Amino acid sequence: MNRSNRIVLACVYWAFVLYVFVPLILMILMGFKDSKFIGFPIRSWTLDWYYSIFSDAEILYTFGYSMLIAILSTLISVIIGTWLALLLEGRKFWGWAVTFGLMVLPALVPGIISAIAFRIYARWLGIEPGMGAIIWAHAVHNVPFVSLVVMARLSTLPKSQTEAARDLGADPLVAFLRITLPYLVPSILGASIFCMLLSFDDFVRSFFLGGYEETLPVLIFAMLRSGMSPEINAIATIALVLTAAIGIWAERFTRRTNKESQL
């Protein structure tokens, strides 16, 4: 009974893996199809779509633009998210639960509503739609993810370590900079990679807060709406390889450093 259960469940797992991977693999294959017509079967193969992307300055610019937004918004999220984690973790104060609730709020608001709220607020603040507005919206939206990851890491730091530093004459700031912060570095790095991916992949906020320049997801969306072009496959494949590679690297990195610091 247990054995047959196990086999059935294993089949479900591998079916799920197929469900998750097959669409992406088909999309990658389509990027090498030697025809303007998107669809199966694929009879001959080509690299032309990749050549045309790498010679298209506008598309390359969009890649760079999206990456710049991802990096700048992540810098803001990481600083504020870490600061919030330091305030919230291991401290009891009046209004703690409300503060925590406010901290996670941007992550819980459904996408379209969050985009609308940011759009209205940006206009109220006088921020024009464009790069600054997108960076700001991504930064606010990503703060909770940083805070939650850093809080989890901070809760495993033995209190005795900072106490020992204080006993040896370090003031609170030095104790933080030399004990707490180095301990948090793996989680901060992991969280920043995650934030960069979130920002790079984000569509709805970039769409509503963007000006004339498009981020990569917005560009792909616009191309899809105006009719399928085989170039989309190649662009999406590059974006996929980029994000997946960074994601895997970050996962391995955080796992390794976590293991090291546990020893």
Added chain:
Amino acid sequence: MSHDDSPRKNHNDIVQYSATRPFWGRLTNWQPYRLLLTFATASPRRQFIILAAFPLLWLLTQHLGPMIQMARVSLLESYPVAQGAPQNFTLDNYIRFFGDHIFWMPFFRTLTFAAVFTFCTLILTYPVAYFLARHVSRHNQMLMLLILLIPFWVGEIVRTYAIMILLGNTGAVNLALKWLGLIERPIPFMYTSFSMGLGIVYLTALYMLLPLYSALEKLPKSYTEVAADLGAGAWTRFRRVTLPLTIEGISSGCTLVFLISTGFYATPVLLGGPSTTVFAETIAGFFHYAGDEWPTGAAFAVIMFAAALFITGLFQKLMKALRRGDTK
């Protein structure tokens, strides 16, 4: 000034020690730094205020601010308010919602779809999470979970596009069905609630899988073994032991997926058709204009958010009641 003595004595020790630590020694001996520090750490209260002031200000202005501003605009008669004109508050924008079925039809459709898709995601991912947590060795668990994580780092738009390729009239599914001889003409999967559902489940599955996995992983194997020893069959074991003890994971996964599903905009636009217009598209419609329709759009967004929060709140209460009922 007696209380000033002991830190100073301490400080002399630090000076000698810090000769071998140039940077930190120099920093802690730097006069402005020390003045600043003694000011900041004069009392625990002041220390807390310095730590808390900026993050709290950020939370109020950046996390809460947009929501409050959205609620305020939703009550305005017109936006932007003309120079010198008084701000008139009105409930008209909310009343407008109930007046026309082209508004509330997408609204109820969104909530129904979100509930159905959430349930499908749960049914789909529970066995996967169960398999990973209970039938796979610790070492392989991480690897097999990582395999599933890879596609989820890929963005919403790219994955939506992948679904379009899968389901299109010349897509892989139709090709396979034709090749098997099951159909002669392609089945139009695209631009239906089916394609939209498949796409949304594809996008949200991970947010369900992870809470379920962590809930199942925490559950000791001995619990079900005891139940088996007491003569419970597989189904009874699952229904009476595993399911009640993972309700927390189910509840948080469903809440997350439901909230995310209600907020999708690009996926319904690309995968759905005219008969599957969701409320996100209705809301977005008011923001394509220069601004005179913004209050209505804001009001609709508030309605949507309130409804989503209400339903998830109700759902969590129900789940809690179920759990309490089981432990009795």
